[in-house]
Amino acid sequence: MARYSHLETARLTLRPFLLTxxxxxxxxGQDPRANxxxxxxxxLSAARANIRRYWLGQPAGKWVIEQDGVFLGAVECHLHPAIDGVEIGYxxxxxxxxxxxxTEAARAVMQLAFGPLEAQSVLIGCDEANHRSAGVAQRLGLHLGWLVLAAHQDAETWWVRYR
Structure with missing residues (x-):
């Protein structure tokens, strides 16, 4: 997976997190529109601790989204072997x-999932009221589904795409 630690799209670079x-x-995390x-x-101490604990935990599956060196956000994928799928978050x-x-960053991760990772499905879970996130899933060709994964018992709305 190390060779997938950096991904490039037309406009974006996906790279591992740094403490910086x-x-x-x-x-x-402090913006009420996002949080x-x-x-x-x-x-800042809490944000650094989160990077150490979570974002650096799997550098090949968690990336910073940046454009021309500017931090825009993050994207990640988690393997779900029991359902032969990958969950994407952003x-x-x-x-x-x-x-x-x-959409562009998640599409790059989805191509990795269906390509080298040989996933049979891609999942995106989001709150029903988060229409922007649901729109990303729709633009990626995912369809509304209802799944319960042990790691996400509170998530009810899932968008799914099969190979």
Missing amino acids: DAKSLLAN QWTLRFAD LLLPEYWGQGFA
């Missing part, structure tokens, strides 16, 4: 919403 990304992650759907952080700083960045 904590300020940008904190900005997302109703994603992470919340009280301060977050963007609100000032970059509506520009196609989440």
